[in-house]
Amino acid sequence: MSKIVTRIAPSPTGKFHIGGLRTALYNYFFARQNEGVFIVRSEDTDKERSKKEFEENMLEALAWLGLEHDAFYRQSDRTDIYIEHINKLILSGHAYEAEESSGDEGGKVIRFKNPNIDVTFHDLILGDITFNTEELGDFVIARNMNSPLYHLTVVIDDGLSEVSHVIRGQDHISNTARQILILEALGFTRPLYAHIPLILSEGGGKMSKRDPSVYPVTEYREMGILPDALINFMAMIGWNPGDEREIFTKEELVQAFSLDKVQKKGSVYNIQKLFWINKEHLKKLSDGELDIYFKKFLPQEISEELYLKIRTLLVERVSYGKEIVDMYQAGEFSYYIENPKITDLSKIIWKQSTLEDAKKHLSHVLELCNKAEDSDFETEESVKNLVWDYAEEVGKGDVLWPLRYTLTGQDKSPNPFFVASVIGKEKTIQRIQSVLESL
C-alpha cells in the first residue's frame, strides 16, 4: 500500500470550531493509524477575510489537543506555484483568460474550460456519486494570475503533497466534481474521497459560527474540558467503535478508528454528553494531574490546605473546571471558609421532630465533640464514628440533619461528617455552640 497522506485545510476566517475539529480528528486518526502523514494547510487565499490571529487560534487548538502535524504551509506563500500551474492550464488549452462582465473594473479572470462531462467518484463513506458538470459552466479558477481561487489551490496542493485521502465535510461533496475536472487537466492522481457527515446544531441545521451553542475549540479549554475528553466526544459523533465502549484516550482512538464505521447522516451534538465524558476522563486523572487541573479554576479564597481536603469531593461533583467557579459563586464552598449565617432556625428541624429535639441532639453531639480528640476530626470516617452510634440510637435524620444544617446553613451540602472533618474540631464545636445559644 502506498503512503497514506491526509490533510486538513481550514481557512482562517474565524476561530477554529468543533466542525473543523471533527474533520481534523478523522484525518489525524487515519494518518496515525496507518503511519502516514498529517498535513495542516492554511487556506488563506481570500485576503479580505483571512486573519493571522485565526490561523494562530487553529494551531493553538491543535497543539492543545495534542494533534501534532507533520507539515504546515499556507497558500498565500505559494503564489508562484499557482501561477506556474495556471500557465500550464492555459498552455494546454484547459483554461483561458476572459474579460469579465460582472466585475467592477472589467478586469480579466481565468476560467476553466469545462469539458461538460459526467463525473463519477467513489466516496469511501457514501459510495458512488455522479455529478453532471455541465451546469457549472466555465467556472472561474483565479481572479487574475496572482490571485488563484479555492478550487484551483486545493487541487494543486493536494496533488503536490500527494494527499492520498481527502477526508472532509459533506458540504464539500458538490465541489468534488469540479475539483476532479481540474485535477485531471493537471494530470494529478485522483485521491480517495471520504465525505464525513456534518455536525448539526440543536436546531438541526449546519452549525454556523453565530450559533450560541457552538464554541470555538479554545473555549472548551477555558471551560475546563480535557483535551482527550473533547477528542473522545467529537470522535463519537458520527462514528462508533463497533462495540459498546464509550470512553477512549486519543491513542485508543487512533487504534480503534475506521472510516467504514463513519455514519452517513449528520448529527446533532449534545453538550450534556460532553460533560459526562469529561467527568469520566477526570476520574482517571492522578492526584497530581488533578491538582494541576483544578488549580486553574480555584477561587483565591480556597486555600491550598482546603483544596487538598475537598479534592475528592470536587472529583465527585464537578464535570468540568468552570463549574467550580459557578459553584463557588453560588455559595457552595462558603461553609468551609467562614461560619454560616443561620438566618432561618426553623430549617434546623427534621421532618416530624421538634425544635426541642434538635436542641437535645445538638447538645449531645456537642458533648461528644468536646470529649473527642483532635484526631477524631481528621477524616470523614473518624467523625462518623464519633456520632454514628448516637444517631443510630435516636434516629439518623433527627441528629444528622440538624447537625448538617448547623455546620453549613444550607439546604444542600455534603454530609456533616465530611464538613466537620474539613473545618476541624474547634470550628465544629463553635458552630454548634453558636446555634444552641440562639435556640
Place this chain on the structure above:
RNA sequence: GGCCCUAUCGUCUAACGGUUAGGACAUCAGGUUUUCAUCCUGGAAAUCGGAGUUCGAUUCUCCGUAGGGUCACCA
C-alpha cells in the same frame, strides 16, 4: 427551485434478511448510612409513510414525505 446526500428512542448510536430492536447521555421511579452529589437497580422511550422482492424485512428495490448540503471573482 436544480443537483447531491440522508432517514432506528428527545440526543449519540448497535443490530452478515430471522433479536423480547441492544447500549450510552438526558429523563422518571426506587435503593445505597439525613439533604445535595456519587453509586446501584428498575421504568418509560425508536425502526418516517406506502408499495413491492422474500417463507420472513430496521436491513434489499421503487415511489412519496421530511431533513440537510450545494448552486460566488468565499473557502
